[in-house]
Amino acid sequence: MIPTLSGRIQTRIWLILFVGIPWTLVITPFLPNNRDLIGGSSLVDTYKTTFSVLGIVLVLAVFGWEWLYHFLQQFRWEKDWPVIFSLFLVVPEAIVAKLVFNALDIGMKFNATAKDATFWWHIGTTWIVMWLFVLGPIKVLFIRWRFSGGRIFF
């Protein structure tokens, strides 16, 4: 599948909503955390933190990253690049998301139950699950997806 700009944004939104959210629900209790150290903090706080991270990733992608990727691919004749690139893109995306996370002081807002490792493990595993989903299963759910540049909703 070679995406169009609209298709890549739609695919990203769908992945965060329907793969990222379920995965976050499952993985959050098992992520490294500070709950033992801080009295009164709960799993709910960690959930609030991880969901905020998903939100940051989504907003940055929809308004930033996907436009950049689309622009860069204009320099390629086939308008594609290796699938493995999409896996490695987690590095810049996670770093920028972490900077935003810190700047907005989100960790503190939710009782600081999350530590750096919480962030990295959450974003890293979520990314891999979403990436694997795009490699195959998404084509079984949406048979038109690969022929419409990744569009799902419209």
Added chain:
Amino acid sequence: MSNDMISTPASVLGEEMEAAPPAPTPGDLNDELIRTSIWTDDMLYRAGIPIIDVPLVSCGGGMGSFVLSNYLRIAGADTSQVRILSNIEYPWQTYEYLTKVSQIPRPERLRSDSQGMPDCLWGFPSYALREARKEKKLFPIWNVLTEPIFADYWTPRAGTVFAGLEKEVARTRYNEMLVLGQVRMVRRRNGGGYFTILTPPPGSSATRRIAYRSQYVHLAIGYPGLKFLPDLQEYRTKYNDLARTVNAYEPHEHIYEGLLAKPGTVLVRGGGIVASRVLQRLMDDREKKGAQTQILHLFRTYYSGRHNKWGFAKRRGAHGFAFQGFNAPKSAWGGQHIEQMLKLEGKARKDLYDLTGGAHTPYRKYWLDQMKRGRDQGWYTTYQGEVTDVRPSPNGVVTTIRQNNGSMATLEAQIILDCTGLEADIREHRIYADLLEHSGAGRNPLGRLDVDPSFEARGTRSGTGKLYASGSATYGGYFAGVDTFLGLQLSAQRITDDLAKQGFVKRIGIARSISSWWKWMRHKQI
């Protein structure tokens, strides 16, 4: 078939079936039918041609018909609702013939994406995964993850595709839909729908023709015809020399055998995938089997570097060849290329075709290395030029060319191998010719059959009936990748969705797709 055309199994079988019977047979076409564009049921009764009713008829029976039938079956059509009228016995018969003679036997690799799977509607798990599992190797997976930057595009072996098709033919009960015979014409029916006239194989029917009355018709009859280059055809006719000018789509194994036995010079013409394949065969024979062949290679358009700017990108080229992974830029199968095309009509569309089409071949390191050795060691030489004359000489055939700088040159070879894959005009095919003349069909900016985005042939609608087409005849439409596995799937999907809108089949939504895929995974017959 005119004599400048190359025979394929379909054309040979078709001509046999179409041959006039020794004695007049009842139920034949009459003047009234031939002359009238829109037929009534009565006209067929008068001619004594029996009528068979079926909701959808697909003419061709090759890869295009198969892929559509696959979609329709998965979308809920029963085998009784579809008839595939064909002069070949299994869908890949013509395809396998063409790949084999053009030097892709079953163990060799096609030029097709790992997910372009005519035997799997979903393209998942891909051919690369299939091969990795079967051969217990991780390499194919690594390749598809890193292509096209760190590896050349991975492509499946021809044999893998044919074996998969065989299974899917059985699983979807394709043969229950297949009717052997030669399609003669499709005409609109007064009152809606179409009549498709079939000439059954001699002796299999009481009448010479049978008419299929259907609401929908699908045309997937493949290439209108493969032609010899005009200058080579002229040479063949004028000097009656068929031995020394050969088309890559003709059986020509004897040429390679001859060159192994006795050194010779070959002139290869064309800069596409077939030329690459033929060069590889000639060079492999030289490097592995000790042939002493001298190879001259003539390009009409010679690319020495990047060319054809599209957006910010230019296409790669070197040593004569233009490089492109597949028949069209990869984004033609659903990405920016098709998105752009959908907005283009007439000349603007043709311009984008010119920019991203032409003769091109995939970038494969093996080929480039081999050609470099050939150039370094002096047994492979490339030329650019327009052919002005071809004539016999004591040592073979002399080709005179006019080069870009205006100078003339002569190339002498024992054999000329035409790898240009020139396709005939659609009018050369009787079914298209009839369609253009009687059924309102038109031509697209490249002169082939004009279809809309759902692959309905524009101008051919008949009441509530619709006529669709897919495959090479529709090249020049909004979608440039029509003549590929993935392209046939894209076309079939659009046609099936359109048929679902009219209530002929169910729309393949999420639930149907998942359950059908699960059946596919378990090889469960449907």
